[in-house]
Amino acid sequence: MANVKQVQVTFDCANPRAVSEFWKAVLGYVDPPVPSGFDSWDAFDASLPAEHQGSASACQDPNGVGPRLFFQRVPEPKAVKNRVHLDVRVGTGLTGDERVTALETEADRLEKLGARRLRLMPADGVDEACLVMQDVEGNEFCLD
Template identity: 55%
Template sequence: MASVKKFQVTFDCAEPGRVARFWCEVLGYVVTLPSEGQDSWAVCSDPTGEGPRMYFQRVPEGKVAKNRVHVDVRAGTGLVGAERLAVLEAERDRLVALGAVCTNVLYADENNESCINMQDVEGNEFCLD
């Protein structure tokens, strides 16, 4: 039987501290920053140790294309219909106040429940699911 591995998600960004603080607010994680005056990296960690670590590293180039991998923030797990949409919209509003951008609301149909497409403070795509 294969062993379970811990993993981290790494983001390239221009301002690691800013992006890390945003994601810590989204997920309830805690931030670790380098020494004062440096902004070459930052880390978000789940205080319970259960969730994946998120690592943010400064790179010189900007984002130029759609992410091939994105984070789904599971805000509506177990909910359906209008109740799910209301929870997702409330979370969207909270994250917009933190600097996120809502790009699209996908409403439930006969095959799928609602979800909301968003971008973080540097334009990285994620979904409220």
């Protein structure tokens, strides 16, 4: 039997700190512990060579259950649809109008954080409704 591995989800982005702050607010995540010898992440970042400052950020589940999210600066802008995306589970166990209301309520909250609503995918008899959105840099995710 294989050992279970931990997973980190990595986002390519232009502004790692901004994307990290967005996902912290979405998921209730927190910053990882500050590296030894530094009193803040800003102090750590300032210690890096100028070309590496602001090039990465991360956040993690404060309970250690969910995957760590890592954000790395890349030079090119997002050009096409994501091949992998996150499903933020806000409607688990809900169906019909009750589920759509839960999705819409969370979408309203996330729009205030900079998210953009793309489309509601209605229930189709096989899958329940989900709401497709984009984060602050256009990465797609679903409210599920």
